Amino acid sequence: MTQQTAPEGVPYLSLQQEFHSLQAEWFSRIESIGAGGAFILGPHVRAFEQEAAAYIGSEFAVAVANGTDALVLSLRALDIGPGDEVITSPFTFFATAEAISIVGATPVFADIDEASFNLDPESVAARINERTRAILPVHIFGNPADMERLNQLARQHGLKVIEDGAQAFGAHAGESIVGSLGDSGCFSFYPTKVLGCYGDGGLISTSDEVTRERLLKLRNHGASAPFTHDELGYNSRLDEVQAALLRIKLEKLEQDIAARTQVADWYDARLAGLDLVTPLRPARGRHAFNLYTIRHPRRDALRAHLNEHRIGNSQCYPLGLHLQRIYAGLGYRPGDLPVVDRLCGETLSLPIFPAMTETQVDYVCDRVAGI
DSSP, X not given: OOOOOOTXXXXXXXXXXXXXXXXXHHHHHHHHHHHHTOOBSOHHHHHHHHHHHHHHTOSEEEXXXXXXXHHHHHHHXXXXXXXXXXXXXXXXXXXHHHHHHXXXXXXXXXXXXXXXXXXXXXXXXXXXXXXXXXXXOBOGGGOOOOHHHXXXXXXXXXXXXXXXXXXXXXXXXXXXXXXXXXXXXXXXXXXXXXXXXXXXXXXXXXXXXXXXXXXXXXXXXXXXXXXXXXXXXXXXXXXXXXXXXXXXXXXXXXXXXHHHHHHHHHHHHHHTTSSSBOOOOOSSEEOOOSOEEEEOTTHHHXXXXXXXXXXXXXXXXXXXXXXXXXXXXXXXXXXXXXHHHHHHTTEEXXXXXXXXXXXXXXXXXXXXXXX
């Protein structure tokens, strides 16, 4: 490993270079949107829904305002609410469990697989009871969950499956793309995601027409026709400006994932042999590498060392959702989910983005090796 100099350090994420490469085409579309006067649920939204569904391999896609709404509306569309339990991962962003609580259901947290960071199907199976209505796996960091085994459990017990693909747009589980393997798939287009817009945005994929029709109502105040409301819904609509950008970025998504994978390859090669664990890749499928998350026995010391050298990093996640204050009433205690508890003290995400250079990876790895 050769010593490299990087006076400015390495950012955790860099969106500026991507923005400048897309600016002319996106601004041209914004100008045409302004001239056309359709700003909400217009032609770019409809086209993006069709293109996203085709990419994912689902029959339909419904664009919404953000990834959290995608989860909430999916749960509502599948009639999950008060009295129901939904089994999910505590090793994820709060929105996953928050959405379950928002619809009045109870999140039930299962432990995760030590290698993949995804839901452990055996832990899920142990928590299924007469109140369980759904399993909500998270494809964490861009690594697809074990959908074959989770879907088998769902079929065995008559449960719905809602995929949280917020960090995994473009990931493959076997031969299928994430979002096509459950009753619905939920995506976030927050700017840091594999497919991100320059604001908030979200999407729900499904191959069930009844679910799609319900989602179309729920995202627009429960309306089945103008000024005709069948139920309480939401104001959750993707705007034309963001849809226009997402259409451009979807066209280059495979290129971006290939670039992320190249960065991950560099990391894997340079970090080999160190006292740490690099991310597991699926035996059958494709990691989208939204994040490159390692395990390190002295994570906090490593993080301080990286900060000293101006290397961006993120502690995803420092505390499992089962131990968050908001869920104290559920009765979880440290040690109940031992793998989650252990990994929360060991995991650290290193910089990764499509424009990251080999020199930047060298700089990061030299500092990781120097701790």
